[in-house]
Amino acid sequence: MSISLITAVLAAAITAGTPILYASLGELITERAGILNLGVEGMMLVGAVTGFMVTVQTGNHWLGFCAGMFFGGLVALIHAILTVTLRANQVVSGLALTMFGTGFSGYLGQKMIGIPLESPFRAFNLLGLGKIPFIGTVFFQQDALVYLSYLLVPLCWYFLFRTNAGLNLRAVGEHPGAADAAGLNVALLRYLAVFVGGVLSGAGGAYLSLAYSPSWVQNMTAGRGWIAVALVIFAMWNPLKAIVGAYLFGGIEALGFRLQAVGITISPFFLKMLPYLFTIFVLVLVTSGRNAGAPAALGLPYEREER
């Protein structure tokens, strides 16, 4: 492989990994609070379509991006109400959310198909850093949302592991009973975590429709939400590992086409399988040790009386 090919693959890996990264950071925060939300795909789609609609209406892609995040969060609130307050089964509720989001986004977007976006997010050279050979070409000739995600990852990590609020959030996910006894508002923290998860999933979706391929198409996430869920496990609930995983999974997607273009054919079905295979592999690897890093109370509803 020539150096230009490697650069191209890596740059494309970052673009392809960014929507997954946003969504998986969101899911990571949600799961850290003990709530499993399998509705990522649905929330991403709602984020993608609402972000696109608002950008078409206003001509401002930042406004569109905010709208995508807001509606992603709003959809997530359905999950929060069902699982936190009503203590419904989190798997069922999450799956329902994905189905709802898929149908709802298709319905909303009917009139949006085939409309070009006048003002999408465009790649630009960040502070001249893009001129650095290799590293600059890979990391700093991207769009604003990619740069934002660079910041978001350490921010998430710092929040979760170095602040009191983060500690509280993790406590709720590890042992809600103890957290409750310590005076934390378990339901409120879980609501917030689910909402933030929806916001970031919406951001991932909006990235697809506003930056990656500025357009709206039914079901345009095409399974990326599920990859994001898998990525949280792959990353062992750690944002710093999530960024590596996101670019790895993005790289697999990017690599397939580049190999084809230079005449090496690998079955695309095999490549599509790889992220999940990696996830299972990591899961086996870490669970055969002592601690996979999964929040202890993940997926369990919390009821004070049942303590």
Add this chain to the structure above:
Amino acid sequence: MSTLRKSAVWIALLLVLTFGLMGCGSDNSETKDADKMKVGFVFVGPAGDHGWSYTHDQGRKYLESKIPDVKATVVESVSDNDAEKVITQLVEDGNKIIFTTSFGFMDPTISVAEKYPDVTFMHCSGFKTADNASNYFGRIYQARYLSGLIAGKMTETNVIGYVAAFPIPEVVRGINAFTLGVREVNPNAVVKVVWTNTWLNPPQEKDAAKSLLEQDADVIAQHQDSPGPLQAAEEKGVYSIGYNSDMSKFAPKGYLTSPVWNWGPYYVNVVNAVKEGTWTNEPYWGTMADNVVDLAPMSSLVPEDVKKLVEDKKQKISAGEWDVFTGPVKDQQGNIKVPAGQKMTDEEMLGFDWFVEGVDGTIPKN
């Protein structure tokens, strides 16, 4: 606790309702005209997709405008699994002719046709027939050949990128016709092919186009309905060729043309034939002469002499003097597959599983 839970239920319901209402307000202007001839259409995608289903919906509109006593019903976004139910429902609703427009609808169409001998069924892009069911398609390869002529003239790097969908004969035929066009005017150019295994997934199709652009391609052609490849070409400032309908708005600076479908006149013919009792189940593979396939207006980037060349070839094809796969046609290894003066038969074209000379790529054998 119970009041909290109750109010939570209400909030949840409200949220769901709000979302439900947000998209409401569609125009349901259904008029019941008992004596109108009812015609049903089953689409695999949304009618507004500006791609494949859109072209059929344009045909449906044309039909309604030309034969005013036709009442058309459209069912959009039907999956292969639901097709049989949907088609049966359309028959039960009194539709006398049913057009099903996705390859995957073939078996459901034939199976419903066997149960309802009084109804006429038309399936697009398949190969099965029954007494009351036939299939139709168009020779889009003729338009692809013409778009290849343009690509061959416009390229400076002599590398043209082709974002291919699935490795099936229809797509292979399109790539071959396109490449023959390219090589006709530019024997040094190659057509690089990347498969996406998608019909519509813009992010992936855009990325596939990017991988071709990195290999020095300066014209991008595509088989999907997607704006993705055009956007990739536009961002790099090179030429692009769309598909299905005029896609110039996605790439105003680099768009050249698109091979397009034009189903309207054919739908009118079918409905008239059924009305007059002259319909037969003879499969139809429409040509450029019938106007079923065409080239979208060429953009101002295409020089006059190239436009003239394309028009001349189009004339020859339309007049039936010449067709794309007329020998000599060589395969990638340089072996003559179609000797000079001979034409490929329809059967051979429908089973294409090899690339012509000039294609840089392989057909995956899954």
